[in-house]
Amino acid sequence: MDELNPPERLLLGAGPSNVHPRVVKALLSPLVGHLDPYFIEIMDETKKLLAKAFKTKNEFSLPISGTGTAAMEAAICNLVQEGDEVIIGVNGFFAQRMSEMVRRWGGKTLEIKKRWGDVTTKEEVENLFKNSNANLVALVQGETSTGALQPLQDIAKIARAYDALVLVDTVTSFTGVDLDIDGWGIDVCYSSPQKCLNAPPGASPITVGDRALNRIRNRRKPVQSLYFDFTLIERYWSERRMYHHTAPIMNVYALREALMIALEEGLDNRIAKYKRNSEALMAGVEAAGLTMNTEHQYTLPSLNAVRVPEGVDADKVKNIFLDRFNTEIGAGLGELKGQVWRVGLMGLNSSERNVLFFLEALEVSLRKEGHSLKPGVAANAAVDYYDAHQPIN
Amino acid sequence: MDELNPPERLLLGAGPSNVHPRVVKALLSPLVGHLDPYFIEIMDETKKLLAKAFKTKNEFSLPISGTGTAAMEAAICNLVQEGDEVIIGVNGFFAQRMSEMVRRWGGKTLEIKKRWGDVTTKEEVENLFKNSNANLVALVQGETSTGALQPLQDIAKIARAYDALVLVDTVTSFTGVDLDIDGWGIDVCYSSPQKCLNAPPGASPITVGDRALNRIRNRRKPVQSLYFDFTLIERYWSERRMYHHTAPIMNVYALREALMIALEEGLDNRIAKYKRNSEALMAGVEAAGLTMNTEHQYTLPSLNAVRVPEGVDADKVKNIFLDRFNTEIGAGLGELKGQVWRVGLMGLNSSERNVLFFLEALEVSLRKEGHSLKPGVAANAAVDYYDAHQPIN
Numbered sequence: 066m067d068e069l070n071p072p073e074r075l076l077l078g079a080g081p082s083n084v085h086p087r088v089v090k091a092l093l094s095p096l097v098g099h100l101d102p103y104f105i106e107i108m109d110e111t112k113k114l115l116a117k118a119f120k121t122k123n124e125f126s127l128p129i130s131g132t133g134t135a136a137m138e139a140a141i142c143n144l145v146q147e148g149d150e151v152i153i154g155v156n157g158f159f160a161q162r163m164s165e166m167v168r169r170w171g172g173k174t175l176e177i178k179k180r181w182g183d184v185t186t187k188e189e190v191e192n193l194f195k196n197s198n199a200n201l202v203a204l205v206q207g208e209t210s211t212g213a214l215q216p217l218q219d220i221a222k223i224a225r226a227y228d229a230l231v232l233v234d235t236v237t238s239f240t241g242v243d244l245d246i247d248g249w250g251i252d253v254c255y256s257s258p259q260k261c262l263n264a265p266p267g268a269s270p271i272t273v274g275d276r277a278l279n280r281i282r283n284r285r286k287p288v289q290s291l292y293f294d295f296t297l298i299e300r301y302w303s304e305r306r307m308y309h310h311t312a313p314i315m316n317v318y319a320l321r322e323a324l325m326i327a328l329e330e331g332l333d334n335r336i337a338k339y340k341r342n343s344e345a346l347m348a349g350v351e352a353a354g355l356t357m358n359t360e361h362q363y364t365l366p367s368l369n370a371v372r373v374p375e376g377v378d379a380d381k382v383k384n385i386f387l388d389r390f391n392t393e394i395g396a397g398l399g400e401l402k403g404q405v406w407r408v409g410l411m412g413l414n415s416s417e418r419n420v421l422f423f424l425e426a427l428e429v430s431l432r433k434e435g436h437s438l439k440p441g442v443a444a445n446a447a448v449d450y451y452d453a454h455q456p457i458n
Numbered sequence: 459m460d461e462l463n464p465p466e467r468l469l470l471g472a473g474p475s476n477v478h479p480r481v482v483k484a485l486l487s488p489l490v491g492h493l494d495p496y497f498i499e500i501m502d503e504t505k506k507l508l509a510k511a512f513k514t515k516n517e518f519s520l521p522i523s524g525t526g527t528a529a530m531e532a533a534i535c536n537l538v539q540e541g542d543e544v545i546i547g548v549n550g551f552f553a554q555r556m557s558e559m560v561r562r563w564g565g566k567t568l569e570i571k572k573r574w575g576d577v578t579t580k581e582e583v584e585n586l587f588k589n590s591n592a593n594l595v596a597l598v599q600g601e602t603s604t605g606a607l608q609p610l611q612d613i614a615k616i617a618r619a620y621d622a623l624v625l626v627d628t629v630t631s632f633t634g635v636d637l638d639i640d641g642w643g644i645d646v647c648y649s650s651p652q653k654c655l656n657a658p659p660g661a662s663p664i665t666v667g668d669r670a671l672n673r674i675r676n677r678r679k680p681v682q683s684l685y686f687d688f689t690l691i692e693r694y695w696s697e698r699r700m701y702h703h704t705a706p707i708m709n710v711y712a713l714r715e716a717l718m719i720a721l722e723e724g725l726d727n728r729i730a731k732y733k734r735n736s737e738a739l740m741a742g743v744e745a746a747g748l749t750m751n752t753e754h755q756y757t758l759p760s761l762n763a764v765r766v767p768e769g770v771d772a773d774k775v776k777n778i779f780l781d782r783f784n785t786e787i788g789a790g791l792g793e794l795k796g797q798v799w800r801v802g803l804m805g806l807n808s809s810e811r812n813v814l815f816f817l818e819a820l821e822v823s824l825r826k827e828g829h830s831l832k833p834g835v836a837a838n839a840a841v842d843y844y845d846a847h848q849p850i851n
Contacts, residue, residue, distance in 0.1 A: 066503050066507075067839075069484050069487050069500070069714065069715060070487070071487050071488050071489070071490070071496050071500075071711075072490065072496055074488065074489075074490050074491070074494065076490075076491060078491055080704065081491060081704060081707065083488075083489065084488075084489050084664050086707075088494040088692060089485075089486060091462050092482075092485045092486070092708070093485070093486070094462050094463070095465070095466050095467065095476075095477075095656055096464075096469065096474050096476065096477050096652075097464045097467050097469075097786070097787045098467070098469060098471055098474060099474070099659075099779075101465075101467065101786065102780075103465055104463050104464075106461070107464075110459050114459070129705075130524055130525050130528065130660070131523055131528060131685065132523050132703045132704050132705070132706060133555060133703065133704065134684070134685050134703035134704075135523065135524060135528075135685050135703070137685075138683060138684060138685040142682075142683070162684070165684065166684050168680055169680070169682045169683070169742055171682075195537050197762060212708050219544045220716055224566065239555050257704070259704060265489060265706065265707060265708035266492075266704045266705070266707060266708075267523070267661070267706035267707075267708065268660070287562070288600075289535075289562045289563055289564075290531060290562070290683065291527070291529050291537070291555070291558065291559050291562055292524065292527050292530075292531040294773065302795070308791065309527075310525045310526065310527035310528070311473065311474060311526060311527075311650070311652060311659045312525070312659070312711070313524075313525060313656035313658065313659050313660035313706075314474065314658060314659060315477075315485070315659075315660065315708075315709075316660050316706070316708075316709070318462055318464075321462065322462060325459060327576075336812075336815050343704050364815050380612065387494075387495075393490070393491045393494065398701065448541045
């Protein structure tokens with residue numbers, strides 16, 4: 066077998082994004098034990114950084130030892146008990162997955178089904194609360210499969226009025242759009258490091274508030290999963306330092322560095338940058354006569370889903386990006402298979418340079434597939450947008 | 459917060475071990491997507507390397523996306539169904555944990571309880587098979603908490619005679635002692651990368667044979683965990699390449715490199731090296747008047763548990779190693795808290811240099827704690843052992 070020698074892709078897909086050079090440097094750091102005094106400092110610092118990025122006072126702000134789906138499962142298997150009714154906005158692959166998990170763990174799902182790309186409204190949620198005993202509402206803030214950005218604030222308020230908990234998936238949106246765990250009243254929220262944070266996958270941020278922890282501590286039966294049992298994970302990540310499992314130490318190093326980078330840049334600056342680049346991309350896409358999969362106001366700036374024009378083979382264009390431009394863009398997933406390209410602008414990949422490159426490469430790829438766009442129109446529209454919308458800071 | 463700058467520890471504890479320089483280099487490789495054609499090659503190669511190291515033809519030989527405890531849970535939650543009777547040799551922390559997991563997942567445990575440091579005999583297992591409907595026997599080959607090496611061959615034969623499956627934990631023993639999945643008839647076996655393989659934790663090897671997969675495919679109810687569901691994981695790691703979750707790509711790079719290193723050195727050479735260094739360490743320890751926690755023939759060469767002499771504070775010695783020698787050794791866990799030091803000689807850490815260093819440092823540390831050994835006796839006995847037992851190849 067050959068020496069490891071991966072191609073230097075530009076990762077503009079649905080994630081992972083490219084690893085930040087400072088994070089690569091962190092991966093070179095010597096490993097220490099998972100109970101080493103130095104690692105315990107790193108754990109505490111990582112918790113503080115996570116709490117700051119989540120805007121919360123939750124002590125339980127830490128990385129789950131697995132990928133984003135592990136964090137989703139950890140949240141659901143701890144929160145849901147046999148027979149619990151759970152309201153879920155189902156408008157994409159990951160929302161659907163949450164729903165399936167709730168059922169696997171014994172819950173009863175009350176689904177609000179929408180077109181993949183639309184969002185759940187507070188009226189729809191309130192209506193279900195009125196007509197059920199739901200004690201949890203689960204939503205995906207940034208739906209990786211559709212590019213939709215779900216508003217959360219009003220829904221969280223409604224849930225609180227019904228004494229229910231709020232669970233939010235921010236895998237693709239964390240540090241890319243506004244999020245205020247304590248201010249909005251979100252009880253449990255998880256994410257992933259390989260999206261807006263530009264770190265490799267493997268240790269996934271989660272924050273769990275006291276209302277949720279109280280419910281978990283008072284479960285009728287302990288959670289079946291020992292690996293994901295929050296009451297055990299808490300003992301390792303708090304003063305007790307009780308061994309639970311060997312933390313993925315290197316991934317924690319990487320996550321800490323990635324969070325430092327995000328917080329040094331400033332969350333507000335970062336969010337404004339994402340918005341500007343996403344809007345420039347949309348301006349270009351639409352000037353060229355293509356359409357987005359989402360309304361502008363509900364477009365997730367870190368993941369832009371562009372509709373595939375009639376008669377174009379989505380996979381062929383995706384492969385031109387890969388083979389000719391050494392660039393990954395995302396294919397459609399589930400119901401949107403063949404219907405969208407998913408363009409990730411995450412972390413350091415959210416840049417004017419990448420937006421212009423993507424629009425030019427899309428134009429060329431479509432032409433190669435026999436679908437002509439007017440040359441230069443898309444990129445020029447994006448440049449016009451940039452010129453008219455200077456960065457604020 | 460400061461820049462990440464961990465101390466350069468020598469990791470002679472219960473794991474993690476130091477990362478191999480070639481593995482560090484692998485971590486520098488650019489990330490590609492989890493469905494990138496290049497990553498798919500890496501996945502296939504990793505499967506082949508794992509199958510070779512496990513000595514199996516099992517197609518399902520792959521890394522679970524989590525740490526060793528995740529692999530343990532994945533195995534148990536897939537194999538065990540409500541009401542199943544499971545025979546478990548309980549002679550240490552990790553065996554105890556397996557037993558707890560079996561109960562959490564609805565199984566009934568038939569425990570063979572032994573002193574922590576002793577092993578389970580085939581007679582004990584056969585006796586339980588005769589008097590139960592057990593359809594699974596679970597054993598820990600290398601018990602990280604006690605330093606015991608469990609013989610497997612005869613027990614696997616008995617299990618097969620009773621049409622039961624065999625599950626084995628090789629977290630600390632994989633590539634460090636003899637293991638022959640197909641030859642011995644082991645159905646499911648998992649491990650960890652941060653022990654004998656010198657890779658960072660986060661992606662944990664597992665192999666699952668056809669008899670086990672058939673049982674899993676014919677479960678009365680699908681496994682509750684979606685993240686660990688082998689029928690879904692299989693679809694991503696086989697020709698279908700159906701998205702399941704974002705693999706911890708960087709950890710897979712690291713694991714592949716670590717497996718290449720082990721197989722290039724040769725499993726037999728590696729196993730002989732471990733045995734020689736462990737026996738030299740025991741010769742030194744016993745010449746100095748100390749004792750091991752295990753009989754020689756049942757001592758795990760990758761993890762050597764030395765009994766703490768009467769009147770010595772185990773933690774103080776451990777801290778002298780850390781503070782004075784920048785070296786981690788393991789403390790006792792669970793029932794053996796305060797009673798043993800666990801000395802890991804894993805991968806590149808299994809060397810004459812480390813054995814002699816450990817013995818000298820132990821002598822100095824004990825002296826500082828007021829427990830005098832005759833100077834130089836331990837290290838000299840180890841050198842005598844080395845001189846009398848030259849490497850074979």
